[in-house]
Structure formats: structure tokens, C-alpha cells
Amino acid sequence: MVRLYFNRTGRQPSTWLLDVPIFTVCPACGFVPHEARRYVGSRYGHVGGFTCGGCGARVTILDGDCRPPVRFVADVPGKPERSFVFEDVYRLNWADLTRAGALTRTALIPPDEKGYVDFGAALAAAQGEAAQLGVPVVPAPLPEGVSWVPEPLRAWLDALFTLDGPATR
């Protein structure tokens, strides 16, 4: 399940994720569990936490009161921290969705002032368009410091990367 909110009424149109699988990381030792966590926003910026399977540190997950970035803070001396804007990592920000809409010739962001992007439809459009190219799906490279992304975001990144074609790589 992916819930992606959009708002085009602000000074800058924007999107943000309100329900999405995320990867997690321990900022103390760098351990990255290979299991997704469901992110559904926060209560006043508090998302949750976990105990690191690598070093045993307690890691607190925070956000900007349901807005990016999502921050991982380890409760060890120095309070090391890692943060991610998942809208960017997952290429679900306004610019990427607009570009994906042009590539698929589909309005992926509804014309309303605000509301939700139908991620399932967007993924289907991107995968359908990529299939029509008749080229193999190319695994998308991930941003610096990101070792894996859960499905269905992996499929979305791969479809977009395939659609972008060799010219833009």
C-alpha cells in the first residue's frame, strides 16, 4: 500500500508519502535490516523505533510531523543520525512524477488542488510503457548511501530508469 498526497496550492507544488514501506538503518553502526517497515506518518513527529540487530543501539525514528525527511537517531553518545527524503529516494516527488507523466503520456497527478496520487495506476502506466519499449527492464541504481528499497518501489524505480532510456543515463 502506498498513499501519496499531493498539494499544488502552495508556493511550490509538492508531494509527500503518508503510507509506504521504508527501509531502515542504524546510524550508530550502519546496519541495514533487509526487511521493510511500514511508515504511516507520525504523531507529532514521533514515528517509532527499533533496537538495532547489529549493535543493539536503540534507534528512534522521527519526521517533520508527517512531512519529510524521516530521521533515524541512535541513542548512543553523539546521537548519530541518518535522514532520508523518501519522496526523493523513491522518485515520487513532484518533479519526478511530472516527468514520469510526460514519459507515459498520462496525468499521474490528478488536476485537483490537492488529493492523492494513485500509485498503483502510476506504476502500471510506467511498467506498461516500459514493456512497449521492448527492452529489458534495467535495475535502477540507488542513491548514495541507500543499499536496497522494498517493493513496489523497486519496481517503480526500475520502470522509470528503463523509460528514461540510455540518453539520460
Ligand SMILES: [Zn+2]
Ligand atoms: Zn547498530
